Amino acid sequence: MHDAELDNWHDYEVHSAREIVALLRQIGEKKQLIRMKIKGEADVCVTSILDVDGDEGVFILDRSINREQNERIVQAKSVLCETYLDKIRILFSVSGVQETEYRGAGALAADIPASLIRLQRREFYRMPTPVTNPVPALVPMPLDLGGGNASFPLADISCGGVALLDNKMMLNSTIGQTFTNCRIELPEIGTVTTSLQVRNALDVTMLNNKTSRRIGCMFVDISRANMAAVQRYITKLERERNARLAGLS
Template sequence: MQRIEELHPNPPQSLMTDTQNDDELERCTLSGRREILFQLRSLIRQSERISVSFDEGRQSFLTVLIEVSEKQDELYFDIVGSEETNRAFLKSERCQFAGVVGGIRIQFTGRFPRITTLGGERVFAMALPKTLLRLQRRDAFRLRLPTSKPYFCRIHRGSPEEIALPVYDISVIGLGIQVAEKPALEPLEKLDNCRIDLRESGMLTVNLEICYVMATESRTNKSIWHIGCKFIKLSPLNEMLIQRFMARIETERRALSTR
């Protein structure tokens, strides 16, 4: 079972913003049981990380959904490494789940979590949500990049020496980095004049803010470190270059898949 180590009390908050009006939210809210189960199982199948906020948004952590039980009417998801956070979460009456799957933003509310065992492991459990918000927006789409020939983000951190980190995924909002060793980076840290090498699509100079740093356990029981970054005031030119880069990579993938 994948285990997540919490490194910061405030990973990315709710992914829904004030830019959606009431009509749009109502149109994108699912209430059918089959539809909700389908969306939850998609999150489970792809092992996507989900942000869970509680205590009126003052505390949050990252988790992965593990299983749904139609018979028990329950959703099971991973506990975190901090027992203090686990205890605080169990005292909450209400919590908010938010994540992104394939460019679709998912959000739903849970109530009265508890701890149980599943396959011999301690996990969180709660009743299945009655409604689920599924919202697709252009800026939510993240493109996962190839790991065999990675693209790199080069940072300075106040010294002339560059650190080259492989980019795991990218969007016009930010990028994700994945490394094998614990990085010397902290959440909320700002990184100026970072260079993203998109090869044929150009070299971008951007400012980044670290949103979260966390470790997950791979299927081979090795730690993989994930760093989530957001762009600070991304220029229109760089946004256009990223969009063109993403379109090119998708076109190349489609061409390969038809061979």
Template sequence: MVESFQKTDPTSSADDSECSPENSEICRIRSKKTIIRILHDIMQKNTLVTLYFDQSNHFILTSMLAINEQTNELLIDYGTEPELNALALKSSHLTFITSQNRIQIEFECNQISSSRLDNRDVFTVNLPESLIRLQRRHNYRITTPILDPLKCIIPIPSEEGLFKAEIALIDLSCGGIGVIDHHPVINFEPGMIYQNCQIYLPGFGWINTAIEVKTTHEITLKNGQLCKRAGCQFIDLPTEMEVLIQRYVTKHEQTKLTF
């Protein structure tokens, strides 16, 4: 069975997609031919794939190895930790996050098993019936909730000890955050760097990172209030935390897909 898996890109027609009427940047691909073409491209470029299972924060960094169009199966490399591989094989809900030409790709599967390829253990999963594509070629940015905003906790040394300032986020991406500059202690001048900042993503976990203030400019809020927005960039964001943000962003935007 393994010998029937293709490792070359098949000829396919032009891309087709269904985009959310609320946000044309978010598209769900349903065409099997297009899905296979995208997966082949990711596989040939050996792009890193993050596999989450059973809606937990456990994940495996892996890559695609081969596609079998006849059996609608996809071969995925095993991870480096045997215990996580074993947990994945017991799972019924699998989420894959990767990218194609710097565009984020996400798809889900509900079946997984173990197989052999080139004398090594690999995962076999069913080809996805659809996949989500974030159209922008850079970090996709979402507006964070207004009533219950995400917060960035920034530790500031003081004479009394370490003071933790809480800053409400107005937007978030894998590249950084946008905040309102009105905190009496934090200086949001471009070039300022704050270490050991923490952001909690509900349902996903904590982000721990350094940030650098890159830009500031005036904005008008929905209530008419004039204030300053500061754009901050993550510094050396760990891969696992970038993946958490990717998952949060995709889950947030996925609710806008109405087709």
């Protein structure tokens, strides 16, 4: 978890006080561990929620066994928290942390956050793209390869990036290689323009014994409008898949 991470996920913010209280209660009831990190420091404290008081706007956390760590948490203006609930990642920032007692033992009290980030499984889940009508990604080619744009079909898409199929082994698949100004033509949604950075590459043998290269790429500097288009397309693919499954059942 990075300090800037909360700033990157505005689209997944929950602002409903009732929903935030309910989520915190579920995290506490399921005894999910929470990683607390003081902003700007590497020190991490692992804790859990003991109680949530929605009326008072406060929740109670187990305190660290390290006295100095507790003191630093209390003195900090802001503490970043990260946990999971039913495999959904939850991030929030708390302030106003104070030492308190809970059922006769030392604990920490914090203000219930005004908002939190709830990252659905879909943000990490790769959705296969159609094989019969492939989604093309147009990647600018270097001059020594003739310049212009070459088209590569997508193998899958997620909110983090795409996998390209490079059947002719044209692309530089070195990890960290970045392709700028790529255009992905999403059917019925529109064109998404973004940079793509290579994160992994795998050579696969197809059914016809030809070799293809699958290149996993991460979106780099993608705008919020383009990310919203990607999310709409993933939702569309999910609806179509669910409709097919419903038809088969």
